[in-house]
Amino acid sequence: xxxxxxxxxxxxxxxxxxxxxxxxxxxxxxxxxxxxxxxxxxxxxxxxxxxxxxxxxxxxxxxxxxxxxxxxxxxxxxxxxxxxxxxxxxxxxxxxxxxxxxxxxxxxxxxxxxxxxxxxxxxxxxxxxxxxxxxxxxxxxxxxxxxxxxxxxxxxxxxxxxxxxxxxxxxxxxxxxxxxxxxxxxxxxxxxxxxxxxxxxxxxxxxxxxxxxxxxxxxxxxxxxxxxxxxxxxxxxxxxxxxxxxxxxxxxxxxxxxxxxxxxxxxxxxxxxxxxxxxxxxxxxxxxxxxxxxxxxxxxxxxxxxxxxxxxxxxxxxxxxxxxxxxxxxxxxxxxxxxxxxxxxxxxxxxxxxxxxxxxxxxxxxxxxxxxxxxxxxxxxxxxxxxxxxxxxxxxxxxxxxxxxxxxxxxxxxxx
Ligand code: GLC
Numbered sequence: 001x002x003x004x005x006x007x008x009x010x011x012x013x014x015x016x017x018x019x020x021x022x023x024x025x026x027x028x029x030x031x032x033x034x035x036x037x038x039x040x041x042x043x044x045x046x047x048x049x050x051x052x053x054x055x056x057x058x059x060x061x062x063x064x065x066x067x068x069x070x071x072x073x074x075x076x077x078x079x080x081x082x083x084x085x086x087x088x089x090x091x092x093x094x095x096x097x098x099x100x101x102x103x104x105x106x107x108x109x110x111x112x113x114x115x116x117x118x119x120x121x122x123x124x125x126x127x128x129x130x131x132x133x134x135x136x137x138x139x140x141x142x143x144x145x146x147x148x149x150x151x152x153x154x155x156x157x158x159x160x161x162x163x164x165x166x167x168x169x170x171x172x173x174x175x176x177x178x179x180x181x182x183x184x185x186x187x188x189x190x191x192x193x194x195x196x197x198x199x200x201x202x203x204x205x206x207x208x209x210x211x212x213x214x215x216x217x218x219x220x221x222x223x224x225x226x227x228x229x230x231x232x233x234x235x236x237x238x239x240x241x242x243x244x245x246x247x248x249x250x251x252x253x254x255x256x257x258x259x260x261x262x263x264x265x266x267x268x269x270x271x272x273x274x275x276x277x278x279x280x281x282x283x284x285x286x287x288x289x290x291x292x293x294x295x296x297x298x299x300x301x302x303x304x305x306x307x308x309x310x311x312x313x314x315x316x317x318x319x320x321x322x323x324x325x326x327x328x329x330x331x332x333x334x335x336x337x338x339x340x341x342x343x344x345x346x347x348x349x350x351x352x353x354x355x356x357x358x359x360x361x362x363x364x365x366x367x368x369x370x371x372x373x374x375x376x377x378x379x380x381x382x383x384x385x386x387x388x389x390x391x392x393x394x395x396x397x398x399x400x401x402x403x404x405x406x407x408x409x410x411x412x413x414x415x416x
Pocket of ligand 1: 044051
């Protein structure tokens with residue numbers, strides 16, 4: 001690299017840092033003693049579960065350990081005694097959508113439990129993680145592992161609603177939209193699906209006979225977060241040993257879902273022979289569970305293949321050969337920065353057992369994500385070929401691009 005190119009890169013990184021800091025500051029809220037970041041001031045004015053885990057990492061990257069911790073403390077403020085963590089919290093307005101959710105203050109479904117990774121990441125960055133937060137994160141993961149209904153055949157954890165996956169319009173759920181996917185019809189179906197959720201006596205969501213899907217992406221994220229949280233355990237910290245069990249059991253079950261012909265992992269449940277086979281980028285997050293090396297290599301290669309997920313501002317969310325592929329569509333083909341971040345994490349793999357760090361792949365994902373975040377004005381998601389912003393602009397989690405731009409990968413160590 002010439003000095004000029006290095007200088008230009010440094011300017012891009014520092015401009016990005018200023019921009020991300022400004023967005024995060026503008027999106028920070030103090031309500032009733034809770035501090036958290038809204039994903040977007042108008043479109044998403046509440047606290048969302050997996051968003052907040054990403055926000056916490058961004059605050060840590062910005063050097064604000066206090067907000068990094070407070071973001072997670074606010075997230076767990078309405079955790080149920082049985083461990084369930086709601087996916088949206090309406091801080092300061094408990095009546096908001098209370099009829100819709102059947103519960104005051106929060107939603108009544110969950111989202112990918114990224115808090116295991118967030119806490120491990122804070123610790124790797126030298127931030128003191130309160131024991132209470134570790135206990136809450138453990139209870140959240142145990143709830144999913146022990147209380148959540150499993151799919152009989154695959155043994156994978158089921159979700160009770162498409163919203164729980166964080167990817168509600170993904171083609172993976174198309175079998176559940178009568179007559180095939182249609183945005184308006186699907187919106188109606190999503191509303192209706194809340195009425196069939198089965199709950200514990202305390203109200204925690206356990207199963208949904210009308211949507212008994214066991215996504216590989218969700219299960220891989222549960223396993224990965226258990227792995228990450230397990231690394232916060234001290235030797236005499238017996239409760240955290242259970243995290244290893246979650247990781248091992250779910251990793252084997254996820255790996256069983258590999259389909260050689262499709263070069264992806266297929267969901268468990270009734271859509272396994274249908275839409276559960278759609279090739280999506282989030283299904284490739286199964287690499288987070290550390291399966292056989294040759295599968296991982298094939299799956300990663302797909303992310304860069306121009307006829308598959310490859311794109312200048314990509315990867316795309318949906319494989320280009322899928323009939324559902326729509327580069328502008330919400331969860332139908334556009335690029336999502338938090339999914340890219342997770343691919344990058346997977347490539348660099350804190351704790352990768354066999355020293356299998358994919359530096360070249362990580363660099364490519366970082367470069368296309370930073371380019372997309374910049375071109376789109378920190379949009380929620382963007383067009384994979386042009387970088388044109390889509391959805392809410394600006395969106396807090398797109399600040400993850402700063403983590404990708406900032407971190408020298410050679411110095412990223414596995415947790416001890
Ligand atoms: C959208 C996304 C979801 C995210 C939420 C808040 O609903 O699909 O993953 O958590 O916005 O940003």
